[in-house]
Structures are given as C-alpha cells and as structure tokens.
Amino acid sequence: MTFRLRAARASDLEPLYEMAKLTGGGFTNLPADRKALASKLDRAEQAFARDEDRLGDDQFVLILENTQTGAVRGTCQMFSQVGQQWPFYSYRLSTLSQHSQELDRTVRAEILGLTTDLEGASEVGGLFLHPNERAGGLGLLLARSRYLFIAMHRARFADRVLAELRGIIDDRGGSPFWDGVAGRFFGMTFQEADYFNAINGNQFIADLMPKHPVYVAMLNDDARSVIGLPHPTGRAAMTMLENEGFSYDGYVDIFDGGPTMLARTDQVKSVKEAKHATVEAVDCEGGERALLATSHLDGFRSCYGERCINPDGSVTIDATAAETLDVQPGDIVWSVAR
Incomplete structure (x- = not known):
C-alpha cells in the first residue's frame, strides 16, 4: 500500500x-x-x-x-x-532557592508559574x-x-x-x-x-x-x-x-x-537538511530512502520514496514516488533522508 x-x-x-x-x-x-x-x-x-x-x-x-x-x-x-x-x-517549572543563616540551611522549592x-x-x-x-x-x-x-x-x-x-x-x-x-x-x-x-x-x-x-x-x-x-x-x-x-x-x-x-x-x-532539486528522471532504483515532497500550499504532497542525487544537483526518484506525488521530469521536489 x-x-x-x-x-x-x-x-x-x-x-x-x-x-x-x-x-x-x-x-x-x-x-x-x-x-x-x-x-x-x-x-x-x-x-x-x-x-x-x-x-x-x-x-x-x-x-x-x-x-x-x-x-x-x-x-x-x-x-x-x-x-x-x-x-x-x-x-x-522553575526552582526557588532560599537560605537561612540561623539554621544554616538552604531550601530549594520547585514552582509552577x-x-x-x-x-x-x-x-x-x-x-x-x-x-x-x-x-x-x-x-x-x-x-x-x-x-x-x-x-x-x-x-x-x-x-x-x-x-x-x-x-x-x-x-x-x-x-x-x-x-x-x-x-x-x-x-x-x-x-x-x-x-x-x-x-x-x-x-x-x-x-x-x-x-x-x-x-x-x-x-x-x-x-x-x-x-x-x-x-x-x-x-x-x-x-x-x-x-x-x-x-x-x-x-x-x-x-x-x-x-x-x-x-x-x-x-x-x-528543516535544516531539506533540499530542493529538479527531477531529472523517475527511474531511480536502489537509491537512498527519503521523504519527498512537492508543490505549494494547497497542492502540497509528500510520501516516502527513493532518491538518487545527480552530479549536477538534480535528482532522480523512483517511479512509484513520482506517481504518488504526480511529478515528472522538470518538476521541483524537496527531500530529506529518511
């Protein structure tokens, strides 16, 4: 599924x-x-x-x-x-410390503010x-x-x-x-x-x-x-x-x-490790497992898939993920390693 x-x-x-x-x-x-x-x-x-x-x-x-x-x-x-x-x-939750010189005692109380x-x-x-x-x-x-x-x-x-x-x-x-x-x-x-x-x-x-x-x-x-x-x-x-x-x-x-x-x-x-790239192809096999996402606001879609990062910075993803996200070569996808 x-x-x-x-x-x-x-x-x-x-x-x-x-x-x-x-x-x-x-x-x-x-x-x-x-x-x-x-x-x-x-x-x-x-x-x-x-x-x-x-x-x-x-x-x-x-x-x-x-x-x-x-x-x-x-x-x-x-x-x-x-x-x-x-x-x-x-x-x-914080701590209040109080000290008595006469008793030579320090009391620390936890407080909810x-x-x-x-x-x-x-x-x-x-x-x-x-x-x-x-x-x-x-x-x-x-x-x-x-x-x-x-x-x-x-x-x-x-x-x-x-x-x-x-x-x-x-x-x-x-x-x-x-x-x-x-x-x-x-x-x-x-x-x-x-x-x-x-x-x-x-x-x-x-x-x-x-x-x-x-x-x-x-x-x-x-x-x-x-x-x-x-x-x-x-x-x-x-x-x-x-x-x-x-x-x-x-x-x-x-x-x-x-x-x-x-x-x-x-x-x-x-957030820090998320990358965006152009989809070069949709035939990645044996690539890195990743979380993939595409589109803007009400068109947002994400799923698990495989990505192969190409030398030119583009990305190839697997065919199932491409179908799930409804993307094709030339589209932009964001991804982060699973």
Whole structure:
C-alpha cells in the first residue's frame, strides 16, 4: 500500500470526525466535534489560499491518505503563530532557592508559574494516526512532513517552534495534574475543561486561573508525579522530537501537565537538511530512502520514496514516488533522508 500526505479539504470532515472519536481525550487539536473540526478545515482552507508569503495567523491541516483506496488514515497540523486569537498559556517549572543563616540551611522549592512566554512561536501538533496503521513508519511520515512543509514555506513560520505532548491520562479519562491544580478552582472535570478549551479556546483560563505561583510540594503525590511526563502513547513522539532537535525546557501544559518541546525552527533537523532539486528522471532504483515532497500550499504532497542525487544537483526518484506525488521530469521536489 502507498500513502501520501496532502492538504486537507472540506470533504475530509467525516473521516476526521471518526478519527477524533478514537483519540481517548486530552487531544485538544482534534476534538470529536463536527462543528469545531469544520471550523478548523475552514481556517486551513483560508491559510492555504492566503497569497502573502509572510508570517500570519495560519493553521494548516494535512491529511494522510491511502492512495489505492482514498481512505483517510491520519492527520497533522501546523500553526504559524500561537497566541494570536487568545493568550497561549503554559506553566513553567522553575526552582526557588532560599537560605537561612540561623539554621544554616538552604531550601530549594520547585514552582509552577503561569506564563505566556511561548506566545508568537509556531507549533506543530494535531498528529494522529489511525490505530490500524501504526506500523511501517507512517507516524514518522506524518511528523516529518510537517517540517518539510515548513522548509518549503519558511517565510510563513516563526523562528521558534513548539510541540505539546499529551500528558498522563488515567483509566477513567481524567488527569491527575488537572485534579491537583486547576481543577480545584474551576469546578470542572478534566474532560469537561479539555472539551471546552477545544471548542471555545482557553480565555476561561485567563479569567479564572490563579495568577500566583504554585509550589509543587503542596500538590498531592499523583499530581507531582506526572509533571512533564508524556502519555505512554506519546513516548515515541517525544523521541522523534528529540531526534529533530527539540528539547524540554520546563514548560508544561496547563491542563494535563504534559511536556512542551521547543526548538529553533532553522535548527530542526528535517528543516535544516531539506533540499530542493529538479527531477531529472523517475527511474531511480536502489537509491537512498527519503521523504519527498512537492508543490505549494494547497497542492502540497509528500510520501516516502527513493532518491538518487545527480552530479549536477538534480535528482532522480523512483517511479512509484513520482506517481504518488504526480511529478515528472522538470518538476521541483524537496527531500530529506529518511
């Protein structure tokens, strides 16, 4: 079977909704709500159609499809700048040291401070792969295609990029972090707050969240133990992010305490190493395995394939990839080693 990523369309609403019902909660960028998903697709359509090649307030949605059946099997998203429609809140974990000369004792306390430090950064998120397709490197195809898209449209993204990983969710669908921190002030379960945020945005956090720092030592054991930890299903995603150059710098999600990973956009491996070249021929055999992409904005397509880099700087790709991407000699493709 052959898979490719492409720009999302309004007709993808029902497949996206069916996938959203499989996420299990805590997945703000893919809520199981048709109206919210339709709004995302509409916003993505506007982003793909925007002519100005500069930084804006865009949301791009990509779709993974089986080229033989046309079935939608995954999705991912990119935001050009977070915090433009409403504040982008995070908790920042830091340490406060205090010393008493009389006791000759130094006490170090970990503190969670509410911050909007990451406002204005780009974000990669919303990655979801259908459970039946979690093999064959399709998760990596979804993740890294976002970076090729950024490289191909660099002027539309900021100098920093972040990725939020879902935090620990318990067997009942709740969040130990939410229950120990914000849930004490809102009178809402994690599921209720997460759904409200996905549909309406997080302005209610600004309205009701206490602005004073939270001392970690005052939280219960369950809440303390999950700060900065990804959901078990997100550990592989965290490793992929680290391989791309992202790192954890103490920022955590205000809902579930999951880690926020950060990188300089131009230092992300798949952005930095992406190359574009003219297709010389489509008969490469035994070449280097690579991620290939072509076209601009709403015509964007990407897939796995083989590339042979020619002495003159052009590239030869395999016939299957050429058919999947609908390219021929003379077209431009971007690529990065798999």
